[in-house]
Amino acid sequence: MTDANALDEAALAPYLEEHVPGFRGLKAIRKFNSGQSNPTYLLEAASGRYVLRAKPPGELLKSAHQVDREFRVMTALRKTAVPVPEMLHLASEDSPIGRMFYVMAFVDGRIFWDPALPELASNEERAAVSDAMNRVLAALHDVNVEAAGLSDFGKPGSYFERQLSRWTSQYRASETEKLPDMDRLIEWLEKHLVADDGLVSLVHGDYRLDNMIFAADRAEVAAVLDWELSTLGHPYADIAYQCMQWRLPHKSGFRGLAGIDRKALGLPTEEEYIVTYCQRRGIDGIDNWVFYLAFSFFRLAAICQGVYKRALDGNASNPEKARTYGEAVKLLSGLAARLIDEGR
Incomplete structure (x- = not known):
């Protein structure tokens, strides 16, 4: 090398x-x-x-x-x-x-890169993989941070306010052109910032299918990887981020599930996935869902902008791929703009 x-x-x-x-x-x-x-x-x-x-x-x-x-x-x-x-x-x-x-x-096993799980032979297998992700996410948010020695791993409370400020600053620091949709999204998030409800848990920050290794012979998560963005935060940030990823175009570099018939593949709808998560955690439901999704679009767009800027500066981990992330920022901010306009 x-x-x-x-x-x-x-x-x-x-x-x-x-x-x-x-x-x-x-x-x-x-x-x-x-x-x-x-x-x-x-x-x-x-x-x-x-x-x-x-x-x-x-x-x-x-x-x-x-x-x-x-x-x-x-x-x-x-x-x-x-x-x-x-x-x-x-x-x-x-x-x-x-x-x-x-x-x-080193953890041996399978990594699935496509959330449609085309390599699995049956709907039952695909449903089991999805349920395993859901089960581990609920377990993560139920971790006793004090017992785990992580009570000082982040600032408790006002998570979305602090994260919005952090990622806005990082986005501005790596900004390479003015994007009206990003500017409007930041303004909308600031105006619709949800009140702090006191919920605090350990959050992964980038919880998605290809950040997991599954056992070679069964639908069981063998390891969750890439904890760089983990902190003490709000549990709804993780589940909204995962659901946001699935709203992305399937043919894009993000490999979302937009345009895919989930039922035909044995995969849960967004609503079903949320209901299962809530049942596992013993909660009734999640209010302010549009805000959590919009925030997830914004944060991922800010992350992509940072990757793109590193590519331009010559120190990206995968420079060739990183240069495509500038277009991803436009895609994400555009989808978020449509979300806040339509309210769903």
Whole structure:
């Protein structure tokens, strides 16, 4: 590898043998091409397979790419009903690669990239995968953060107010052109900000199908990945974000479910998925749904804008793909504008 994300194998090998329990004989490093935030690598060694996840190189936005937070939350969740890989080592900024990274155990299994699940043979299998996602999401939001040692993992209360401020600032910092739909969406969210209802839970921040590894032989989540955006927040942010993703065009880079007959595939409707989640958590329903969806569109658009700006600056994890994210911002803000106009 010759790009900015390449790792110095000669410098890394002795460090890993010293700091990762049982690690020996680094044979190869392969960068995963998926993901646009923290570059992630498969390490093949005589002692087995491992995964290394690092901060990207170059100048980074403040509060972004905090791999130490990922390491901490997954370490804590190992003792809960939320499946995560085993964390093995966290390296500081003065590591052999010159940036912070962590090493975790490799989890074998299946990753589904298309929410329509075309590789599964039956509607029953597709329904089971969807239900497994729902079950783990409810379990995540039921985690006792104090018992898990995460009571200081974020600021409790006023989650959407703080998140709106944070992502507006990050969007403005990475803005490359004026987009009327984004400006209108930000204004609408500020005007319709929901009152704080006191609900606080651990939230994933990017909860979607392809951030999970499923067992090879059954519809069971073996591990939830990519916890970079996790924090103490509002549980409805996670479920709205997941449902928002499914509203995206199926043929787009986001692989949504818009235009897909979910019933014909055995997949639940948005309403059915929400009802099942609420039943699992013992709640009656979710009010202000349009706000939560609109916020989810906005936050994802702000994230995509940051990826696009990093591509222009030359330090994106997957530069070629990252350059397409500028158009994604327009798609997301346009869909959000239609949502707030139609109210559903």
